[in-house]
Amino acid sequence: MTDIFTPEQRHVVMSHIRSKDTRPEMLVRRFLHRHGVRYSLHVKYLPGRPDIVLRKYHTVILVNGCFWHGHGFCSEDFPLQHESPNCNLFRLPRSHTDFWEKKIERNISRDEKQHKELTAMGWNVFTIWECQLRPAERENTLMGLLRTLNLILMKNLGVRMGYNTEEEEEGMMRAAENSFSEESEE
Numbered sequence: 001m002t003d004i005f006t007p008e009q010r011h012v013v014m015s016h017i018r019s020k021d022t023r024p025e026m027l028v029r030r031f032l033h034r035h036g037v038r039y040s041l042h043v044k045y046l047p048g049r050p051d052i053v054l055r056k057y058h059t060v061i062l063v064n065g066c067f068w069h070g071h072g073f074c075s076e077d078f079p080l081q082h083e084s085p086n087c088n089l090f091r092l093p094r095s096h097t098d099f100w101e102k103k104i105e106r107n108i109s110r111d112e113k114q115h116k117e118l119t120a121m122g123w124n125v126f127t128i129w130e131c132q133l134r135p136a137e138r139e140n141t142l143m144g145l146l147r148t149l150n151l152i153l154m155k156n157l158g159v160r161m162g163y164n165t166e167e168e169e170e171g172m173m174r175a176a177e178n179s180f181s182e183e184s185e186e
């Protein structure tokens with residue numbers, strides 16, 4: 001399958017190229033940096049060369065452009081993969097719809113495979129959609145990410161310290177949540 005675009009297809013590509021460049025990813029990276037979270041980029045030895053890799057948290061962050069990764073896409077062969085009630089960044093182009101449908105389906109399959117492989121290797125996978133980084137939602141999304149990272153860290157710490165029962169683990173998680181909400185209120 002070649003990817004030679006007709007002029008019309010090229011136009012669609014160009015109009016969506018912004019979502020493929022690094023802007024959403026940069027927002028996430030700057031946020032992480034500001035909060036002292038260290039990351040590696042596009043790690044080659046992991047499936048799909050994930051965008052952002054946080055070794056300390058054993059977590060991979062994937063920043064998805066809504067068009068290319070089909071946010072809210074569904075078709076005859078493809079049931080809805082990702083709920084996207086507030087996303088208006090994905091719309092199948094009206095011309096050459098079949099072409100685009102197939103293309104987005106391929107991208108979604110690739111994403112699914114990558115997600116499965118990473119999870120099987122024991123990585124936490126956190127997906128952030130481009131639309132979740134729009135100004136109105138950005139703060140919420142990124143603080144949610146930070147909260148999840150803190151929980152992962154506390155959970156790992158708990159395991160290392162021998163908090164093995166579920167109750168003890170829950171206690172750790174609660175403590176983590178509390179300490180986090182105190183921090184964020186400052």
Ligand SMILES: [Zn+2]
Nearest residue numbers: 066071087131
């Ligand atoms: Zn979206």
